[in-house]
Amino acid sequence: MKPAVALLASACLALAGSVAVRAELLQPGNSRAQVNDAAVLQGLPQNLSDFGFFENQTEQQPGQGVTPYRLNTPLYSDGAEKLRFVYLPGGAAMKAQGEGLLDIPVGGALIKTFAFDQDGGRRLIETRVLLHRTDGWLALPYVWNDEQTEARLAIAGARVDVTTPGGEAISYRVPNKNQCKECHGLNGAVTPIGPKARNMSAEWLRSFLGEVPKGADTLPMWEDRETADPAAAARAYLDVNCGHCHRQGATASNSGLDLRWENDDPHAFGINKRPVAAGRGSGGLMFDIVPGDPEASILVYRMASDEPGVAMPELGKGTVHEEGVDVVERWIAGMPAR
Numbered sequence: 001m002k003p004a005v006a007l008l009a010s011a012c013l014a015l016a017g018s019v020a021v022r023a024e025l026l027q028p029g030n031s032r033a034q035v036n037d038a039a040v041l042q043g044l045p046q047n048l049s050d051f052g053f054f055e056n057q058t059e060q061q062p063g064q065g066v067t068p069y070r071l072n073t074p075l076y077s078d079g080a081e082k083l084r085f086v087y088l089p090g091g092a093a094m095k096a097q098g099e100g101l102l103d104i105p106v107g108g109a110l111i112k113t114f115a116f117d118q119d120g121g122r123r124l125i126e127t128r129v130l131l132h133r134t135d136g137w138l139a140l141p142y143v144w145n146d147e148q149t150e151a152r153l154a155i156a157g158a159r160v161d162v163t164t165p166g167g168e169a170i171s172y173r174v175p176n177k178n179q180c181k182e183c184h185g186l187n188g189a190v191t192p193i194g195p196k197a198r199n200m201s202a203e204w205l206r207s208f209l210g211e212v213p214k215g216a217d218t219l220p221m222w223e224d225r226e227t228a229d230p231a232a233a234a235r236a237y238l239d240v241n242c243g244h245c246h247r248q249g250a251t252a253s254n255s256g257l258d259l260r261w262e263n264d265d266p267h268a269f270g271i272n273k274r275p276v277a278a279g280r281g282s283g284g285l286m287f288d289i290v291p292g293d294p295e296a297s298i299l300v301y302r303m304a305s306d307e308p309g310v311a312m313p314e315l316g317k318g319t320v321h322e323e324g325v326d327v328v329e330r331w332i333a334g335m336p337a338r
Contacts, residue, residue: 034064037089040109040131048127048142048151053087053111058124058148060113065089067208071199072219073236076321077114078172079165080125085111086195094208099198099215099262101191108132110192116162116172125160126174127151130192137190141174170318193244198261199236219261225327234331235261237324238269241313257288270299272338281310291335300329 036052039045048057055061062068066087074082088094089107097103104110110130115122124144131138142151143158157176163169197205197216206212219236220228239261246257256276258268267273270288275281275298283301290296302312304325311320 035066035087035089037107040087040089040107041133044140044153044155046153048129051109051129053085053109053129057150060124066111069195069200069204071194071240072201072217073199073222073233073240075194075240076317076324078162078170078317078319080114080116080172081122083113083115084194087111096197096205096209096211096213096216098213099218100196101193102195102197104132104192104195106132106134110195112194117165118163123162124148124151125162125172126154126158130190137192139190140177143174164319166319168319173318175315199240225323230327230331230334234328235269237327241321241324245313270297271335279309281312283310289332289335292333292337294329294332297332300325300332303328 034052036050039051045051048054053063053066055063060083062085066085068083068085070084086094086104087109088105092105092107094105094108095103109132111127112129113127114125116125117123126144127142129140129142131140141154141157143154143160144151154174155177158174160172160174161169162172197213199219200217202212202217205216219239220232222237225233225237238259243258243260246255246259247253247263248258254276256268256273257270258265259270263269271291273288274286275288281302282298283305285296285298285301287296288298294300299312302310304320305311306318306320
């Protein structure tokens with residue numbers, strides 16, 4: 001099975017299984033492994049297993065209260081397969097905030113494992129956890145051992161040699177604890193960036209919330225990008241891959257760009273906008289987006305580069321996402337000249 005097909009199949013199975021898992025968790029007398037709530041709320045657990053998030057860590061089989069989910073349009077990380085989970089402590093409920101981020105209560109957690117294909121099987125590389133504690137969110141990275149039996153806390157980050165689905169050998173970067181803040185930072189605090197209602201299945205949301213929030217499940221499915229509306233596919237991609245930094249109050253707010261889905265100001269998402277803080281990253285080009293001309297657009301130039309100091313996003317990937325570049329190019333090429 002080709003890696004892309006395998007990834008899609010895995011994601012679909014996770015989505016289909018999430019509702020079933022949720023139903024199982026609600027059954028009285030459930031004997032699934034219990035999560036260590038004390039580890040979620042305090043300290044710096046040295047091993048991923050200290051949390052008890054998984055019934056079987058190597059197989060990524062979730063424990064009690066831990067439910068898999070998927071995103072319609074995912075963030076690109078060198079082609080890594082991602083297995084996403086949310087943990088809610090007993091008796092706690094998750095709430096919707098319109099089409100935006102889900103409100104996960106204190107004591108909850110988001111878990112995301114990154115994996116690559118190796119010799120026809122899955123090799124787990126890292127698991128990142130976001131823990132909602134009484135003083136806010138804490139992001140911690142855990143790196144898997146060669147035996148695939150445990151993941152250890154990697155405060156300083158790590159480098160791991162992997163081969164991408166495209167066959168490119170790279171030194172994959174696991175972010176250090178402080179680098180987590182660069183993507184997850186908003187107004188000086190750490191915050192989740194992934195589970196937004198607009199980018200999640202209506203069925204999954206209904207199973208958890210009892211209703212589907214207004215504006216939910218509106219971002220197109222990534223695998224449908226070729227047939228989706230070009231503007232919707234591109235704006236969704238930019239929202240997920242760039243919007244958490246390029247917005248007011250975030251790491252790249254000095255760019256003057258706001259690449260979030262909900263932004264409706266064309267100038268703020270780059271159309272005929274001159275760069276503010278691009279430096280040599282502008283490539284000598286004049287505008288972030290030139291309608292009808294992808295090659296003259298700084299946004300495309302930076303997305304298509306793998307040169308440090310030019311490439312965007314700066315963190316989270318070391319390779320050019322050709323499919324992502326194609327989606328944005330198609331959107332810009334179809335814009336009427338202004």
